[in-house]
Amino acid sequence: MKQVRIKDIAQKANVSIGTVDRVLHNRGEVAPKTREKVLSIAKEMNYQPNIVAQALTTRKTYRISVLIPRGGNDNIYWLSHPKGIEKAVKELHPFLVEIDYCLFELHNEADFLKRTEDILNNLPDGVILAPILKKEAIQFCKKLDSQKIPYIFIDTFIDQTNCVSFIGEDAFQGGRVAASLIDYGLPAEKDILIVNLAKDLENTQHLNRRNQGFLSYFLDSGKNTGMKITVEIPVTEQSVVDQKLDSIFQQNANIGAILVSSAKTHVIARYVEKRDLKTILVGYEVTKKNVEYLKKGIIHFLIGQKPMEQSEKAVKRLFEFLTTHSISLEHEFQPVEIINTETITMF
Structure with missing residues (x-):
């Protein structure tokens, strides 16, 4: 036409x-x-109207706030997202896109809320956020709605919001994939330990959905009949992890596999190596520390969701919405990526 x-x-x-x-x-x-x-x-x-052409003519600067966890130490997964964002900004040239990073401490509700107030005070054109803390994220989204600021989710999706798009994993399906990997190599009678490195699991949406998917697999089609033991460890200090897991393994000698529901799989891999445990270990994300244990044979499988690609797409999609007031794809689930020693090429 x-x-x-x-x-x-x-x-x-x-x-x-x-x-x-x-x-x-x-x-x-x-x-x-x-x-x-x-x-x-x-x-x-x-x-x-050709809004994109108008944007070039007027040389408008689009201001985007990015609300994600601060990367570093045991939380290295989130170091990848800024790289994808900067790649998108570079590729959008000659359009002017200005990024304001608002980084919060993972699982720290007060810090998350402080960063959201900073964003609201700055009145950006749009927001990209990882709504990991469900209650606080919903509260923030309602404030964005009231100010008519559009927002896109990455990494985690929550309903009860008006986000214009989501780019990330299908966490429920990711949990089922992890279950199938363990189920394939584990004797049916062995128990499985699910480790959640989180301060408030109930409020951590993506970990909850992964766990739900994991357990649903065994209810539907899994052959494993052993116990599914869940533990929540609020910190990654090795002494705390050691004490907690020592107690569990002393009481449950039949554990044959461990699922770590987050990118901090290397924290549990350290324990497995230290105690010389002969268990299947499955976790999430292709980070440098995780890959080191994958190459050692301590971690058997990692499930990745391409964080750089996520954040790059999010910037471009929000820019599309800001310039055309429409969106080409509301939900884009990243393909489930299974990594083992034979497929790892990143490091």
């Missing part, structure tokens, strides 16, 4: 191109009767 131009409207209305431009962009003096005529013809011809 041919795009309607200002020139086409001018010809049909029998006025100048300049007059149509003044009417459509609400600038300059135009007789009321002429204005009404031009608007009527524009509507009749289904005129759609």
